[in-house]
Amino acid sequence: MTDIIIELCTEINDRDKVGIKASFRGPLRNVPSSTSTAIVNALSQQLIHQLQLLLPNAFASFDDLNVDLLDAAYPYVQTAARQGLQRAIQDRGTKMLVNSCYRTIAQQMLLYNDRHNNSNPVAPPGASNHQTGLAIDIEDARGWEPYLMRYGWNPLPGDPPHFDFQGSGTTDIRSKSILAFQQLWNKNNPNDRIGEDGAFGPQTENALNASPANGFAKAPWDDKPRILKLTQPRMEGSDVERLQDALKKAGINVAVDGEFGPATDKAVKEFQQKKSLTTDGIVGPNTRAVM
Ligand SMILES: [Zn+2]
Structure with missing residues (x-):
């Protein structure tokens, strides 16, 4: 498995780039640079649903907790991490403002394509800690820190808004995020199939950049x-x-x-x-x- 590349989450934060109303109509590679990653929302939703089909009961939404989410912050973490989050929010008794959480590989691809506009390293899809289902970026991080640390969520030194869940009961799901995409691509491109190996190589990168930002015609929810x-x-x-x-x-x-x-x-x-x-x-x- 690829090593995680540490990104400076403050710099790739979407909070100042809101207002996207609908997904871009065209391939991901043509999405205008420096827009919110909410612009690939429809494709992101398909990837999340496909990933949930791969990981039934292991990857869960926390949108029912006392949280406020940004337009591009998908509230998904691994089940054990969700439990810790729930307890921390209950203990503090206030709303948590979430800037970023599970980042789909479509979002990560946009950030990666855009990295030349950015002084800070951006991980290729699958190599970011935001594809682990164990990461969260929040506002008022220092206020939340003691509550989160009680339940296995630890701050990442040098990256102020970021916390990682380091408690037990988790697995490395990053290759599954890639595999979910590869399956979805093959379902929609039977004559241009790519390997379903869960690894991010040049073939997968090309396919991801050629994918429709507003989602594939054959969606994972057609079956389930x-x-x-x-x-x-x-x-x-x-x-x-x-x-x-x-x-x-x-x-x-x-x-x-x-x-x-x-x-x-x-x-x-x-x-x-x-x-x-x-x-x-x-x-x-x-x-x-x-x-
Ligand atoms: Zn982060």
């Missing part, structure tokens, strides 16, 4: 649906589009834009109320069945 709901970063993709379409056909007024924002949340609740379902805005098996 994801639970759709209002999240931060927002869910975006063909499944959201199909949901909005179904809502519209059910007589509920909603824009079909493939992005699950507050208007879609409201529309789902309206549908659930009409059908006497639990009005929670969450599209799981029950709501889907009625739809």
